[in-house]
Every structure is written in structure tokens, then in C-alpha cells.
Amino acid sequence: MFMFLFLVVALVVVVGAVTLSVVGGGDSAALPEALPERLRDPLPPDRPVHRGDVEALRFPLTLRGYRMADVDDALGRLGAELAERDARIADLEAALSGARPVTTTSSPITSTASPATSPATSLEKPAEEDHR
Template sequence: MFWWLMAAMVVVVGGVTLAVLGSGDGSGGPAPGGLPDAEPDRPHDPLPADRPVAPADVVAVRLPVAPRGYRMAEVDEVLDRLAAELAERDARIEELRAELAGERAAARTGGGPVDPAGVPTGPDETADGRD
């Protein structure tokens, strides 16, 4: 019985060795004409690349789960992109606010008071509509 198990083990080890070395390049991959490489099971970038991210896009993000949880690299990539787009939007909002404040200041010096929308009001009216 012992010799039979030893012979079976030698056959199995020999078969695995031949399979690895017989792959053609010694890498253990498929031989030419063998099975093609499997496609990755990860989906493409879940956020749109041609427009800014909308709240609905963030809600719709579903990151693939790996055997021990989410793939950290993919989560980091999505969060980095969201952070960059939010920073860009915040900078643009501040730029527009500064531009609006400048226009309001110019309207105040050139004419009467200015309403909250930046439109000059009559000479006796104030910005909030009170006399």
C-alpha cells in the first residue's frame, strides 16, 4: 500500500512539473493555441468621463466586492476623482462669487443701491426693499 501511494505521488508531481514546463515559455501560462487570458471581472470606471459628476452618479456607483471586501485601489480612485471635481467646483463657485461681488460693487458706485440679484434699484429704495 505504501509503495502504491508513493508511485501515485511521483506521477502527480511529474504531471504538474510537465504541465508547468510544457507551457512553452516556462511561465506556467497557456501554451500557444491554449486558452486565452480571462477578462478582468472589474467594471469600467463607474463615473462619467465626459461630464462633471452629478449626485445621481455618486448614488449609482457600485464598486465590485473582492473576497475580503472592496478593492482598495478602485475605491481610492473613485474618491480621488470625486475630491478633485469637488475642489474644481468649489474654486469655480468662489470665482463666480467674487465676480458677482465686483459687479455689485461697480453697480453701487455707479448708481443707487443694488438688490440681492445685483440689479440697481431706484434712488430711494434699499437693497432689502425697506425705506
């Protein structure tokens, strides 16, 4: 009988404590919404991306993997950097090929054009018969 009374009193105390904590929980009854963990973009905005920047890139985990917007933003930035570098390389290669004599290769595009109409860039002085 003593054990039964002890369990009833313990149950009343626990129920009372839970009720008081729920009802008189302070200023706000519910917990505030937790802000989602967002990627703090470690890719530098003021200089080109280097290998170390990409290796240091870590995405925060969410319920089902990674936040798609963060991954899309990072991949978009890396794609833009690669496109910019490819364009710069193409410009430099075009400038370099303009400074050196061009050797003609037989390709379907150059084989249809006549030598008189196809502009060949060379540092050599043109022959007299080329002036028409």
C-alpha cells in the same frame, strides 16, 4: 463477499476515472487564472459627475471587502470634481461681490488697514476728496 467485491470494483473505477481526468486533462493541465473583477468606471469622463452617477456607483467585492485601488480612484475623481466646483463657486462669488457695493465689517484684517489704502469696490462715483 459480493458487497466487498462491488466496493473494490467501484473504488477502482472512481480512482481510474480521476486519474484519467487529471493526466489526460486536455491541452492545459491547470486552469487558467481568473481575471480579477475590476470596476468598470461608471463615472462619466466627458461631463461633470451628478448625484445619480454617485448613487449608481457600485464597487465589486473582493476577498476582504472592496478593492482599495477602485475606491481610491473613485474618491480621487469625486474630490477633484468637488475642488473644481468649489473653485468655480469662489470665482463666481468674487465676480458677484465685485459687481455689488462692499459693506465693510470689523474684522482683525480690515481693522488694521486704513480706509485710504484698502480698496473698496463700489459702483458709486468716488468723491472729490478721494482723488489724491
